[in-house]
Amino acid sequence: MIDRRLTVLRMLAEKGTVTATAQALSYTPSAVSHQLKTLSEDLGVAVVEQQGRNLRFTAAGRILLEHAHELSARWEEMRGDLLRADEDHQDDSLTLCGFSTAAGSLLPAAAYAVTEAFPEGAITIIEADPEECFELLLAERADVAVVVATEPLPARNDPRFVQHDLLKDPLDLLVPADHRLAGRTSVALIEAAEEDWIVDKPGSTYHRLVMVACSAAGFHPTAAHLSREWETGAALVGAGLGVSLVPRLARLPAGHAVVRIPLTGDPVPSRRILTGIRRGSGRRPMVEAALTALNEAARQIELSRQPTP
Numbered sequence: 331m332i333d334r335r336l337t338v339l340r341m342l343a344e345k346g347t348v349t350a351t352a353q354a355l356s357y358t359p360s361a362v363s364h365q366l367k368t369l370s371e372d373l374g375v376a377v378v379e380q381q382g383r384n385l386r387f388t389a390a391g392r393i394l395l396e397h398a399h400e401l402s403a404r405w406e407e408m409r410g411d412l413l414r415a416d417e418d419h420q421d422d423s424l425t426l427c428g429f430s431t432a433a434g435s436l437l438p439a440a441a442y443a444v445t446e447a448f449p450e451g452a453i454t455i456i457e458a459d460p461e462e463c464f465e466l467l468l469a470e471r472a473d474v475a476v477v478v479a480t481e482p483l484p485a486r487n488d489p490r491f492v493q494h495d496l497l498k499d500p501l502d503l504l505v506p507a508d509h510r511l512a513g514r515t516s517v518a519l520i521e522a523a524e525e526d527w528i529v530d531k532p533g534s535t536y537h538r539l540v541m542v543a544c545s546a547a548g549f550h551p552t553a554a555h556l557s558r559e560w561e562t563g564a565a566l567v568g569a570g571l572g573v574s575l576v577p578r579l580a581r582l583p584a585g586h587a588v589v590r591i592p593l594t595g596d597p598v599p600s601r602r603i604l605t606g607i608r609r610g611s612g613r614r615p616m617v618e619a620a621l622t623a624l625n626e627a628a629r630q631i632e633l634s635r636q637p638t639p
Contacts, residue, residue: 332405335369336398338362339377340490341468343395347384354465399489403610410613424448424616427456427463428476429535430560431499431579432603436476436627443623448616460535467491467608474620479602480538490609494621497603497628500592501543504567504576507587516592519547519599526554526572528563540575543599564588577601579631603628 342351342362352359366385370376377391387395424444426437433455441453456472464484466472476496477483486493503517511517523544529551530536536558544551554572557563561583563574568586576582576590593599605624611617 332401333369335365336394336401337468337470338365339369339391339395340398340402341465342366342378342385343387344465344468355469356471399609402490402608406608406610407613410611410615410617413615414613422450423452423454424474424620425454425456425466425472426474426476426620427458427466427472429460429463429478430457431577432476433457434581435579435631436496436603436624439627440474440620440623443626444616444619447619451616464491464606467606470608473607473611473614473617474624475606476624477604477606478535478539479604480535480542484606491606492609492612493604493606495602496605496624497631498600499577499579499603501539501575501577501599501601502590502592504564504574504582504588504590506567506570506573507589508570509573509589511591512589514591516594518594519543520549522573523547523549523551525552527551528555528557528566528572528574529553530558531556534558539601543575546599547595575599578635 338351338355338357341354342348345351345354348359348362348366351357352362355362366378370378373390373394375390376388377394378385379388426440428437437455441455444451445453456466458466458472460475460477460480460483463472463475463477467475468490484491484493503511503519503522505511505522511521527540529540540551555566557566557574560576560580563576564582564586566572567574568588582588582590605621607617607621612621
């Protein structure tokens with residue numbers, strides 16, 4: 331198996347500090363420091379060095395990091411090939427992670443399909459923000475991630491991961507039921523430029539999504555209220571306190587006097603949803619089954635959106 335200390339090294343490169351690395355791996359900071367120290371001792375070269383209160387990679391450490399990425403990918407490939415060769419011994423567990431909407435609309439279907447194909451396997455779903463999803467993959471605490479393509483996620487050519495487009499999710503304008511636009515069948519986003527807006531806190535995935543969409547439409551929205559949950563946002567909109575953007579996949583609770591209006595544009599404002607796995611792990615039967623199921627779930631969603639003849 332790959333030396334666990336290399337996972338610590340890779341996570342340190344991702345997080346930047348011992349404390350953040352320890353938190354991501356569910357270790358103590360002293361355990362992280364000890365593993366880095368013994369790794370250097372066993373190799374006979376320092377892989378990190380102190381710089382003020384932080385650690386930085388030495389030249390040898392940067393070389394080791396590159397090899398660690400390649401070793402991890404090769405290990406994942408080997409593991410998948412071995413599982414394919416031995417039909418009597420398949421994966422015994424799989425963890426899926428994804429943002430809230432995916433956790434409610436895409437991951438359950440994938441989990442069901444994998445359970446049907448591997449009835450002896452244990453399937454776990456973790457709801458997590460996109461950035462956390464890639465940390466879970468890197469820490470080997472999750473195997474398949476479903477995320478919204480937004481900054482600051484790993485680049486598509488990041489050697490640690492394999493990412494693929496899964497689905498485009500159009501954005502709808504959410505307005506109070508008695509709003510001047512409520513009777514429209516579609517609306518251009520610029521028509522809501524002067525409205526008060528309900529958004530998530532700055533730095534969140536949803537906040538970035540709204541800001542990018544509005545910027546592309548030619549305006550900067552006035553954030554009147556901050557809301558993290560769809561239910562809270564719908565309640566605020568229904569009370570006439572502003573408007574918001576809501577992805578087509580998001581299921582809003584009943585009981586609020588709100589109207590969803592499809593947006594027009596070229597292209598239509600939308601978010602891109604991706605799958606992510608550790609590089610090389612796509613050969614694992616359960617990972618492959620999960621990706622196939624997610625693609626099928628996305629295809630069914632696309633079909634359901636097509637107009638009825």
